[in-house]
Amino acid sequence: MADDIILSTRGLGRDFKGFTAVGEVDLKVKRGTIHALIGPNGAGKTTCFNLLTKFLQPSRGSIVYNGRDITNMKPADVARLGLVRSFQISAVFGHLTVLENVRIALQRKRGDSFDFWRSERVLDQLNGDAMNLIEQVGLANFRNHTAVELSYGRKRALEIATTLALDPEMMLLDEPMAGMGHEDVDRNSDLIRRAAKNRTILMVEHNLSVVASLSDTITVLARGNVLAEGNYETVSKDPRVVEAYIGAGHG
Known part of the structure; x- marks a missing residue:
């Protein structure tokens, strides 16, 4: 069973000058699944996400990725692990x-260098792999557009393409549908679903329709602690979850 868990935490918490943003979170993400982290405003989702991706150091607890303790590692080193x-x-x-x-x-x-000094001919050798990724995210017709010309939704698709270029075993998506219109939400939901076919995804997402359609498992946070966990049908009917969302508001 341990091999099925790609990312786990035990007693993970973070305090800010006496305020507890994340209490003691125990989390287990199964390999090859889409796992959503949700909760009302102020639930501690962003702080928890920053702890998992090592952009914040925990005040307590541990984080294990692929059987390796990454609690004290730097973000770049964690990224190299996949x-x-x-x-x-x-x-x-x-x-x-x-x-x-x-x-x-x-x-x-490929390594630590961006190869800015290399010839265009050498860099062009990467074009085949780049175009394959661009086609995967539906941007083939926009390959020669600058990123600033793209709609917000397509910029997010490009961001996912650049993330996929790093060949991650696990992707952590921070509100991938934020600010998108209905068409972009549908397009990027399909993209995430395809990306998950051979990797694990953990996402923080406010759009509960997206969470319902994409997620295998949902962890609900409230006041910095795990309130409920399960599939969407289970957590959406949990009276504690309903009360937390109604009482705290939801953005």
């Missing part, structure tokens, strides 16, 4: 083309 985060605010180079953005991510996967 645990890669895609940011809530689109993290792409606005004045580079879609192709150039993905190609840079592929260069990063």
